[in-house]
Structures are given as structure tokens and as C-alpha cells.
Amino acid sequence: MADAPRLAAYEVLRAVRVDDAYANLALAQVLRDQRLTGRDAGFATELAAGTLRGLGLYDAVIDACLDRGKVKPRVRDVLRLGAHQLLAMRVPAHAAVSATVDLARTRTGAPSAGLVNAVLRRVGEHDLAGWVDRVAPDAAADPIGHLAVAHSHPRWVVAELASSLGDRAEELSDLLAADNDPPEVVLVARPGRSDPSELPGEPTAFSPYGVRMSEGDPRAVPAVAEGRAGxxxxxxxxxxxxxxxxxxxxxxxxxxxxxxxxxxxxxxxxxxxxxxxxxxxxxxxxxxxxxxxxxxxxxxxxxxxxxxxxxxxxxxxxxxxxxxxxxxxxxxxxxxxxxxxxxxxxxxxxxxxxxxxxxxxxxxxxxxxxxxxxxxxxxxxxxxxxxxxxxxxxxxxxxxxxxxxxxxxxxxxxxxxxxxxxxxxxxxxxxxxxxxxxxx
CATH class of the missing domain: 3.40.50.150 (Vaccinia Virus protein VP39)
Incomplete structure (x- = not known):
């Protein structure tokens, strides 16, 4: 059997792909349904959200590792989860491959397990930077295309963001990288009902009412649970x-x-x-x-x-x-x-x-x-x-x-x-x- 956090991450990807679900809502529902908390919930969250952010790059890597051009969408979801573990998480390669093969057996059937094993072993032959060198367009010849693949954004989005930066287009790579960083949880103390000093974390840089949480579940904060903060x-x-x-x-x-x-x-x-x-x-x-x-x-x-x-x-x-x-x-x-x-x-x-x-x-x-x-x-x-x-x-x-x-x-x-x-x-x-x- 596949482990519960990877099963949860797979269910989120499936809900996004099949049901057009919002990832944050699907994730919250799956974590509740499977009663995942603590480290297991954190692992499932990073695996699901990180895979969705990196989807474009991971698909390019997977396609480069396939002997045949197409795989079923549910098998591709499993491969995407495996690619994220191998290329962007601190999961040992043998554990990432073995656990993802177990996920394939559980969710996509035993016949797919061999394909998943073979593709992920090829994925593991290079690190993330090595794969970008292999699958992204040449940076000098096609800078927008290169950044789109390297930072896993659709090409049109990269072009629009470049235009929005105007004469500071040299910041484009930093902006795209920031889009791929998991955001911190930020709380707001609603004035007259709570005070930032009630909330755990560091004050925000610009909002007088905000606090950045470094860890913990915001729902466990009394002021949030009571609706005085959010x-x-x-x-x-x-x-x-x-x-x-x-x-x-x-x-x-x-x-x-x-x-x-x-x-x-x-x-x-x-x-x-x-x-x-x-x-x-x-x-x-x-x-x-x-x-x-x-x-x-x-x-x-x-x-x-x-x-x-x-x-x-x-x-x-x-x-x-x-x-x-x-x-x-x-x-x-x-x-x-x-x-x-x-x-x-x-x-x-x-x-x-x-x-x-x-x-x-x-x-x-x-x-x-x-x-x-x-x-x-x-x-x-x-x-x-x-x-x-x-x-x-x-x-x-x-x-x-x-x-x-x-x-x-x-x-x-x-x-x-x-x-x-x-x-x-x-x-x-x-x-x-x-x-x-x-x-x-």
C-alpha cells in the first residue's frame, strides 16, 4: 500500500485535473478526510502544491524519459509526484522511486508500476539544473521560452510579467522564482477586535495589522478561531x-x-x-x-x-x-x-x-x-x-x-x-x- 501523505497528494492532483478543483480547497478536504496532521500533512501539502507549481517543467522531463509519447493522465500524475520528490524535495532517491511505485500500484494498477519505476530512474539521473539544461530552450536564442520551462510558467504568462516589470525586466527570473516559493502564512488582527501582539509570529513589514507565522496551524490560534483575526x-x-x-x-x-x-x-x-x-x-x-x-x-x-x-x-x-x-x-x-x-x-x-x-x-x-x-x-x-x-x-x-x-x-x-x-x-x-x- 502507498503511504497516506502520497495518497493525499495524488488525490489533490486528481481533483484539480478531473474536477477543476481549487488546490487549496481540495487539499484541506483531503487532509480532513484522511485525518492527516503534523509532518504528514506538511509533506502532503508540499508534495501536492510543489508538483502543481512545477508541472510544466516536470512534464518536459517526463516526456524526455518516455520511450513512447503518451501515458494515461492518472499515470502522469503519479510520475509528476515522483519527479517533484526526486528533483525538488529532500527525499532520498531510492525512497522517492519505491514509494511512488507503490502509489502507482495502489492508484493506477500493477501494470503501470514498471513504467513508473523505469521513468523515475531516468529522471533521477540528473538534478533539477541538469534537466533544465536538457529540456529548456536556449536562453540566448529564446529567453522567454527558457524562463518559461526553467521556472514552470506558461510562456504567455512569462511574457506578460516581463511587460509588467517594464524597465526592470532583469528582475523577471527573481519574480518567477518567487512564484514557486511556498508562501508564509500571514495573519491579520482585525482592529478593535484583536491586536497583533495576540498572534504568534513576527510583525509584517508594511501592514500594521499583520503577523507572519513561522510554524503551526492558524486555526489553533484563539483569535483566529473566534473570528477576531484571520x-x-x-x-x-x-x-x-x-x-x-x-x-x-x-x-x-x-x-x-x-x-x-x-x-x-x-x-x-x-x-x-x-x-x-x-x-x-x-x-x-x-x-x-x-x-x-x-x-x-x-x-x-x-x-x-x-x-x-x-x-x-x-x-x-x-x-x-x-x-x-x-x-x-x-x-x-x-x-x-x-x-x-x-x-x-x-x-x-x-x-x-x-x-x-x-x-x-x-x-x-x-x-x-x-x-x-x-x-x-x-x-x-x-x-x-x-x-x-x-x-x-x-x-x-x-x-x-x-x-x-x-x-x-x-x-x-x-x-x-x-x-x-x-x-x-x-x-x-x-x-x-x-x-x-x-x-x-
Whole structure:
């Protein structure tokens, strides 16, 4: 029988491939179902997530080791798991091969075990750098293609990230490498309900409410279990902080999170609103994500209601809000550390649908905010089509103003905007632009 952590990792890969599951949700479910904790859960997590990050490179290596061109998808999943152990984990080669052969017998049938054994022995003949030299395009002749294979990103993603870096394209390799680093767990102390000193770990560099956990299960932290704190990337925290920080003249009583799912930013915004006597409306068009928002806000003060309207056509009157956050649906290419499967699912063609949606949501937000009020537009993507190109032309409806965040080396692609980066700030690659609605 295969051991439980490898079985769990295989089930995650299968759920992602067959059911289009989100890896983090599939992993959490599998760990619960198989009652894995501690080191076993950690091994299964690194094996599943690391394999999904390295999928492109591992497939190229596997193809180079096959006598015949194709294997069944479930056998390929087993081979991918074996390749990750051999090339990127501290698992002795004999143990990686033997345990993965056992996994093949258990999950893909005895006839596949010989193939898995033979291919993995060939994989083990070279280390990761040696395989990159063998399977990646020549770096001088095709630099984008080389980086795409070496860092296991689709070629179009590498090209978009290179454009987003602009005149700092020499950082591209560092950015791609950072995408492949497992992210630290970051906690947020919701102001007025908890304090960062309650949370285990080191304070975050930029968010006054964040703490980086070095080890342990965040669900075991009392403030998290009680909903007074939560798990939230520092970049996401900073977006909520910026949305609340812009100076306003006149009333500051009613705030809107137009695209609130799954609720992390809304929970922090609600806490900040409560401290000022303001109220937050949290809107999320998808009912199942709206349920997640309700759960995140269940014990929060400062909440007016959770709604499920299409943010492009909401029912509120023009000028109903003093502040609006538009954390727009996007490609998610800024969160590849935490969503290892996303790089293989997204296509460049997706931008043709996403960008008009982003423009429409920003337009709607500018209708909903009062004259003199502020809209913060944010995406978890550095892709220029989703960031600079969405906010560059406001056609007289508002003025870009500097985002109220003091984060070094975070200038955005156009003046007054902010762009965070995994390799510079250890955050998701969040973009933020602040727009003050014109009085006219």
C-alpha cells in the first residue's frame, strides 16, 4: 500500500485535473478526510502544491524519459509526484522511486508500476539544473521560452510579467522564482477586535495589522478561531488599509466593497469602519462566495449588510457611498504562490472577458461614490491590461491620486499607483489605484 501523505497528494492532483478543483480547497478536504496532521500533512501539502507549481517543467522531463509519447493522465500524475520528490524535495532517491511505485500500484494498477519505476530512474539521473539544461530552450536564442520551462510558467504568462516589470525586466527570473516559493502564512488582527501582539509570529513589514507565522496551524490560534483575526496575505491587507486611508472632506459614513468575496478585505474594512462610526456594505455576485463573506463578517461590527448584486448593475442610487473598494475579478497572476494550479488554467484569451468587466465595475463604482468620494481599484494581477490600461483613461469622471501607502519600491506602472511584488515585498502582486470622483 502507498503511504497516506502520497495518497493525499495524488488525490489533490486528481481533483484539480478531473474536477477543476481549487488546490487549496481540495487539499484541506483531503487532509480532513484522511485525518492527516503534523509532518504528514506538511509533506502532503508540499508534495501536492510543489508538483502543481512545477508541472510544466516536470512534464518536459517526463516526456524526455518516455520511450513512447503518451501515458494515461492518472499515470502522469503519479510520475509528476515522483519527479517533484526526486528533483525538488529532500527525499532520498531510492525512497522517492519505491514509494511512488507503490502509489502507482495502489492508484493506477500493477501494470503501470514498471513504467513508473523505469521513468523515475531516468529522471533521477540528473538534478533539477541538469534537466533544465536538457529540456529548456536556449536562453540566448529564446529567453522567454527558457524562463518559461526553467521556472514552470506558461510562456504567455512569462511574457506578460516581463511587460509588467517594464524597465526592470532583469528582475523577471527573481519574480518567477518567487512564484514557486511556498508562501508564509500571514495573519491579520482585525482592529478593535484583536491586536497583533495576540498572534504568534513576527510583525509584517508594511501592514500594521499583520503577523507572519513561522510554524503551526492558524486555526489553533484563539483569535483566529473566534473570528477576531484571520488569515490574509499582507498585500490584501494593504489594499483594505489603502481603501480606508484616503482623506475625505465631508461625510465618511457609508462604505462599499463591491466585489467582496471571499471576505478577507471586507472583514478588515468592516473593523476599520466600525472604529470611525461608518458602516460597510459587502457585495458579492456569486451566492456561494457571498456565503463566505457572511461567514467572515459573522461577528463583525461595522457591517450594514451583505448583498448579492451584479456590481455592474447594482440597485443603489448614484452617490450612495463615501468610499468604494473595487477588488476586481482578474487573471490572478499575482497570486501564483498561493494558487499553484491557476497558471495552468488561465489563458491569454481570458483577458478579453476580464478587462471589459473590470472597466464596467470601475465605471459603476464611480457612479456609486459621491462627488469628492474615493474609489480604490485593485487587482491581484500586475498585467498591464488589467491595471494601468483600466485606470489610465477616466474620461473626466475622476482624478488619480497617490495611494495612501508607505511601501518602498512599489511604484506602479503609471504615476500615483502602487504595484506590489512577491520578489520585492513577499506579498501577492497587488495593484492599487485611487480615484477621487469629480464634482461635476
Amino acid at each position: 488569515v490574509q496575505d499582507e498585500g490584501s491587507q494593504l489594499v483594505a488599509v489603502a481603501a480606508a486611508a484616503a482623506p475625505l472632506e465631508g461625510r465618511d459614513e457609508r462604505w462599499l466593497d463591491l466585489c467582496a468575496g471571499p471576505g478577507g478585505k471586507a472583514a478588515l474594512l468592516a473593523a476599520l469602519a466600525a472604529q470611525r462610526g461608518a458602516r460597510l456594505v459587502a457585495n458579492e455576485v456569486q451566492p456561494h462566495r457571498a456565503d463566505l463573506v457572511r461567514r467572515a463578517l459573522a461577528a463583525a461590527e461595522g457591517v450594514e449588510e451583505v448583498t448579492t448584486y451584479d456590481g455592474r448593475r447594482p440597485p443603489w442610487a448614484a452617490g450612495s457611498f463615501d468610499r468604494v473598494l473595487v477588488d476586481a475579478p482578474c487573471s490572478g497572476l499575482g497570486a501564483l504562490r498561493r494558487r499553484p494550479e491557476a497558471r495552468w488554467r488561465r489563458q491569454r484569451a481570458d483577458l478579453a472577458d476580464l478587462v471589459p468587466l473590470q472597466r464596467a465595475l470601475l465605471d459603476s463604482a464611480l457612479d456609486l461614490v459621491r462627488p469628492g468620494g474615493v474609489v480604490l481599484y485593485a487587482t491581484c494581477s500586475p498585467v498591464l491590461a488589467e491595471t494601468a490600461e483600466v485606470v489610465a483613461d477616466l474620461t473626466g469622471r475622476g482624478e488619480l491620486e497617490p495611494v495612501s501607502l508607505e511601501v518602498p519600491d512599489a511604484a506602479g506602472p503609471i504615476p500615483d499607483t502602487i504595484q506590489l511584488w512577491p520578489h520585492r515585498h513577499a506579498t501577492d502582486a497587488m495593484f492599487a489605484a485611487q480615484v477621487r470622483r469629480s464634482a461635476g
